[in-house]
Amino acid sequence: MLFILCNGIHCAYGQDSLPTIVAQKGDGILSLLRKQGVNPHEAYDDFIALNMDNLRDSVHLYEGRSYKIPQLPMDTVAVVDSIQKQSTKIKEIKGKEYSIFGKKYALVLPKSECLKETVYYLVSGHGGPDPGAMAMYRGKSIAEDEYAYDITLRLARELIAHGAKVHIIIRDPDDGIRDDRILEIDRDEVNYPKETIPLNQVARLKQRVEAVNQLYLKNKGKYQRLIVTHVDSRSKGQNIDVFFYHHEKSKNGKKLAESIHKTFQAKYKKFQPNRTYSGTFGDRTSLYMVKKTHPAMAYIEIGNIRNKKDQRRILDPDNRQALAKWISEGILLDYEGE
Numbered sequence: 001m002l003f004i005l006c007n008g009i010h011c012a013y014g015q016d017s018l019p020t021i022v023a024q025k026g027d028g029i030l031s032l033l034r035k036q037g038v039n040p041h042e043a044y045d046d047f048i049a050l051n052m053d054n055l056r057d058s059v060h061l062y063e064g065r066s067y068k069i070p071q072l073p074m075d076t077v078a079v080v081d082s083i084q085k086q087s088t089k090i091k092e093i094k095g096k097e098y099s100i101f102g103k104k105y106a107l108v109l110p111k112s113e114c115l116k117e118t119v120y121y122l123v124s125g126h127g128g129p130d131p132g133a134m135a136m137y138r139g140k141s142i143a144e145d146e147y148a149y150d151i152t153l154r155l156a157r158e159l160i161a162h163g164a165k166v167h168i169i170i171r172d173p174d175d176g177i178r179d180d181r182i183l184e185i186d187r188d189e190v191n192y193p194k195e196t197i198p199l200n201q202v203a204r205l206k207q208r209v210e211a212v213n214q215l216y217l218k219n220k221g222k223y224q225r226l227i228v229t230h231v232d233s234r235s236k237g238q239n240i241d242v243f244f245y246h247h248e249k250s251k252n253g254k255k256l257a258e259s260i261h262k263t264f265q266a267k268y269k270k271f272q273p274n275r276t277y278s279g280t281f282g283d284r285t286s287l288y289m290v291k292k293t294h295p296a297m298a299y300i301e302i303g304n305i306r307n308k309k310d311q312r313r314i315l316d317p318d319n320r321q322a323l324a325k326w327i328s329e330g331i332l333l334d335y336e337g338e
């Protein structure tokens with residue numbers, strides 16, 4: 001219930017008086033919202049909730065059908081109550097800029113203070129000289145690290161909007177959040193704060209483990225969690241969408257992974273009733289990152305970039321946004337349950 005309160009800010013509009021718009025050829029949810037002057041990422045979930053019956057796979061528009069557009073405050077709007085006689089507080093929505101998200105997404109508007117006391121470490125798999133799993137898509141090479149990074153940035157932005165302190169451990173100085181299907185491969189990612197990532201696998205993992213553990217010491221006493229994201233699940237031949245792991249001995253890690261898992265199950269049920277969600281949830285102490293890091297953690301494998309079916313899901317920027325949003329909601333659920 002608390003969780004719903006957190007998102008209550010989105011519920012302050014009447015549904016009947018909402019404007020509608022007909023989807024044109026080539027329209028996606030993000031572009032449709034943008035054309036209406038609505039911040040697509042703030043309005044994304046509301047849009048899906050309002051138009052659920054009219055979406056294919058819960059994220060695709062049908063050309064020629066009309067869609068309700070949720071109304072949210074504009075990007076830089078200041079809400080000022082002009083009648084100051086009333087004891088209503090004057091509330092100004094002030095965003096903060098984070099250049100790591102790229103120009104288009106740098107401004108983050110607060111959504112709630114639900115995660116005010118929390119610290120999150122986000123590690124996207126691979127990076128630097130190591131692209132992770134690779135595949136060909138329409139004659140172009142695509143690499144796991146770029147997609148894991150994009151989802152991680154979107155997740156970071158969500159958590160910050162809810163008041164969390166977020167440390168993005170693998171960082172790209174110039175990529176930002178990208179709304180493209182093909183994410184260009186580069187090698188310029190660095191490890192927090194600005195260290196070159198070594199090629200050697202053990203050295204590479206050790207470097208990110210140390211960055212997390214050092215920050216963890218500095219923040220001792222605070223609520224701290226770690227999320228690791230990969231797109232190269234090893235489920236050969238299995239039809240599993242997302243894997244969640246935790247350290248077998250970590251109660252908090254288990255609860256975190258479980259909360260995100262539960263959120264995914266609920267979302268599939270709500271938005272994709274025709275598709276059965278298959279995710280597994282389990283401990284995986286054998287993974288270096290799971291074993292060596294100090295904060296309670298969830299290790300998430302969002303399908304596999306080499307799998308054709310998964311590619312459909314991961315290459316679509318709308319889907320990456322939805323996945324990041326779902327993970328963030330699982331994280332909120334986990335923290336509210338504290």
Ligand SMILES: [Zn+2]
Binds near residue numbers: 125126132144231232
């Ligand atoms: Zn990986």
